[in-house]
Amino acid sequence: MSIRLNKALRELNIGLQTAVEFLEKRKDLGEVKAEPSFKLSDQQYKALNDAFSQDKEVRDQAEKLITKKAKDKKRAPEQKDHRAESLLESSNQQQYKPLGKIDLDSIGKGKSVESAAKKSEAPKHETAAVSHAPVKDAHRNEPKHDQRSTHGSHQKQEMKQENQQKSQQPKMNDFKGQKNAAQGNKNVEAQQQNAEQKAADNSQPSSVFTLKSEKKYTSNEPKVLGKIDLSSLNQSTRPKKKSKEERRKEREEKLAQQHNDRKKRVRINKERVDINAEAKNNSADGNGQNKGNNGGNNKKNRNKNRNNNNNNNNNNNTSTTKKPAATVPQAPSDPKGTTPVSQHGQLSVKNGQLVDKSGKGYQLRGMSTHGLTWFPEFVNESAFKTLRDDWNTNVVRLAMYVDEWGNGQCYMGNKSGSLELLEKGVDICIKLDMYVIIDWHVLNPGDPSKYTNEAKSFFETVSKRYAKYPNVIYEICNEPNGGASWSGNIKPYAEKIIPVIRKNAPNSVIIVGTPTWSQEIDKPLSDPLNYKNVMYAFHFYAATHAGLRSNVENCVAQGLPVFVSEFGTCDASGGGANDFNETQKWLSYFDKQGISYCNWSICNKDETCSVLRPGTSANGNWSESNLTENGKWMRNWLKKH
Numbered sequence: 001m002s003i004r005l006n007k008a009l010r011e012l013n014i015g016l017q018t019a020v021e022f023l024e025k026r027k028d029l030g031e032v033k034a035e036p037s038f039k040l041s042d043q044q045y046k047a048l049n050d051a052f053s054q055d056k057e058v059r060d061q062a063e064k065l066i067t068k069k070a071k072d073k074k075r076a077p078e079q080k081d082h083r084a085e086s087l088l089e090s091s092n093q094q095q096y097k098p099l100g101k102i103d104l105d106s107i108g109k110g111k112s113v114e115s116a117a118k119k120s121e122a123p124k125h126e127t128a129a130v131s132h133a134p135v136k137d138a139h140r141n142e143p144k145h146d147q148r149s150t151h152g153s154h155q156k157q158e159m160k161q162e163n164q165q166k167s168q169q170p171k172m173n174d175f176k177g178q179k180n181a182a183q184g185n186k187n188v189e190a191q192q193q194n195a196e197q198k199a200a201d202n203s204q205p206s207s208v209f210t211l212k213s214e215k216k217y218t219s220n221e222p223k224v225l226g227k228i229d230l231s232s233l234n235q236s237t238r239p240k241k242k243s244k245e246e247r248r249k250e251r252e253e254k255l256a257q258q259h260n261d262r263k264k265r266v267r268i269n270k271e272r273v274d275i276n277a278e279a280k281n282n283s284a285d286g287n288g289q290n291k292g293n294n295g296g297n298n299k300k301n302r303n304k305n306r307n308n309n310n311n312n313n314n315n316n317n318t319s320t321t322k323k324p325a326a327t328v329p330q331a332p333s334d335p336k337g338t339t340p341v342s343q344h345g346q347l348s349v350k351n352g353q354l355v356d357k358s359g360k361g362y363q364l365r366g367m368s369t370h371g372l373t374w375f376p377e378f379v380n381e382s383a384f385k386t387l388r389d390d391w392n393t394n395v396v397r398l399a400m401y402v403d404e405w406g407n408g409q410c411y412m413g414n415k416s417g418s419l420e421l422l423e424k425g426v427d428i429c430i431k432l433d434m435y436v437i438i439d440w441h442v443l444n445p446g447d448p449s450k451y452t453n454e455a456k457s458f459f460e461t462v463s464k465r466y467a468k469y470p471n472v473i474y475e476i477c478n479e480p481n482g483g484a485s486w487s488g489n490i491k492p493y494a495e496k497i498i499p500v501i502r503k504n505a506p507n508s509v510i511i512v513g514t515p516t517w518s519q520e521i522d523k524p525l526s527d528p529l530n531y532k533n534v535m536y537a538f539h540f541y542a543a544t545h546a547g548l549r550s551n552v553e554n555c556v557a558q559g560l561p562v563f564v565s566e567f568g569t570c571d572a573s574g575g576g577a578n579d580f581n582e583t584q585k586w587l588s589y590f591d592k593q594g595i596s597y598c599n600w601s602i603c604n605k606d607e608t609c610s611v612l613r614p615g616t617s618a619n620g621n622w623s624e625s626n627l628t629e630n631g632k633w634m635r636n637w638l639k640k641h
Contacts (some may be wrong), residue, residue: 006036013059339433366395386620446482
């Protein structure tokens with residue numbers, strides 16, 4: 001009888017390719033095609049059956065197992081409910097005992113719990129009367145992975161009972177080392193049937209389980225003595241919400257504390273220029289000779305940090321009495337008729353106030369250059385004349401850096417070129433009948449006494465050159481910093497430089513910087529310099545130093561001669577946003593008290609504090625479009641106040 005190939009494949013549990021390859025090797029059996037519908041001859045079928053009968057037996061056994069497994073699955077809901085419980089009860093190992101609910105209020109009362117365990121122990125063993133020996137054998141022969149399925153079945157049983165009874169969720173302890181018998185073991189199946197019967201008769205509700213070994217620790221469980229109110233705890237430890245005024249004062253104090261450690265802005269980032277060439281360009285009409293390098297007179301001994309506690313009572317600079325009200329004249333509005341110096345002459349200091357030749361209070365208001373040697377193009381007559389005539393200023397501050405990065409563009413790197421450029425600026429101001437501040441711009445090093453000898457040589461030269469001109473004011477150290485103290489560093493330095501200037505210009509006004517970038521204006525109050533016509537520098541930047549105003553007001557009230565030789569409308573970095581509101585508060589106070597001030601800076605550098613936009617020509621006659629926001633505001637303020 002012939003049979004189709006696909007039917008033979010199913011019976012023998014082999015693949016098409018396997019059968020075809022086998023028959024092709026048996027050429028004596030005839031031709032075979034690799035088609036499922038191909039009809040096999042009786043010889044071909046018999047040959048396949050003889051060769052692959054074992055595969056058929058394997059298939060038959062597999063079918064039986066599959067059938068048995070399907071039957072087991074039908075019984076599974078009944079088996080899984082009590083399998084783990086029966087194993088626990090029939091085992092000699094420690095078992096879980098129902099004790100009832102956990103009463104949290106009675107934690108620590110170990111005796112009552114222990115007695116309950118003893119009462120329930122005996123009847124539990126009575127209901128678990130099964131043969132132990134078969135279970136032990138099955139336990140030894142079972143695979144380890146069956147533990148997970150047993151544990152899961154037990155958990156499902158507990159969850160099902162919990163939902164049915166709506167009782168408190170029991171706490172499950174991990175029972176280690178328990179194993180289930182393998183599926184198909186007859187002894188285990190019998191044990192499970194006995195467990196099912198016992199569970200049906202047992203009316204005990206779902207309960208909490210505990211190991212026997214755990215009972216002895218119940219007396220040591222934690223005792224609840226009370227509860228912690230986290231909300232009240234947070235209220236007691238949380239800082240009180242600060243008012244707006246308290247937060248403002250805190251910011252000001254923090255800023256004041258940081259001043260000692262803070263490095264002031266780096267102002268210079270322009271390419272190096274030929275200052276020698278710039279100094280010769282656009283030179284003013286001859287006002288003096290003797291231009292040259294006086295750096296050769298340097299001495300090795302600089303006498304750093306020498307304390308000088310001169311307590312001479314003949315101090316003509318300061319007074320402990322309140323300063324009289326200032327009489328502040330308006331800056332000249334008609335430069336053709338009344339230029340500043342011609343009208344007010346030699347300035348001096350009287351009762352803590354700057355006064356003119358007639359003894360009347362006089363206020364200088366103007367602009368400070370940036371570093372001369374970085375922006376030498378702005379040292380020209382047209383620019384300064386624009387400041388005088390259009391901006392209504394009466395003073396220009398010439399900032400000559402002493403020693404900064406790019407040393408070749410500072411005085412210490414090019415003394416002759418720096419001096420020549422500075423003198424060019426002074427000569428222009430003299431020609432325009434304006435006041436001018438020669439600024440020995442100490443920023444680096446922070447201690448001005450480091451270059452005491454160089455300062456002596458410099459001021460000897462310029463004071464001798466401009467001895468007869470009332471236009472010139474000398475600022476001998478811009479912004480001491482880096483821990484330089486008043487009594488330890490700055491005052492001793494000033495006491496060496498002032499006599500050098502006084503020898504040539506006995507009546508000139510001299511400005512001395514104060515500690516921490518000229519912000520600690522109060523330091524000279526208790527230890528002033530014993531010289532006439534000396535004033536003390538104060539510098540501020542409106543967006544940073546609002547908290548310093550009260551200190552300045554106190555110094556002015558005590559008669560300290562204050563000169564604001566540098567200020568900015570932005571923050572102390574020279575950048576950030578302008579704070580014109582704070583700037584107005586500062587300048588209004590200064591105008592009321594007759595305190596002189598200079599704004600930083602007249603240049604076209606790309607930073608907030610510059611008054612000219614980048615790319616703007618240095619040759620004056622600037623339109624509104626050439627000015628930065630700071631430039632517009634300052635020009636408007638100087639013209640209207």
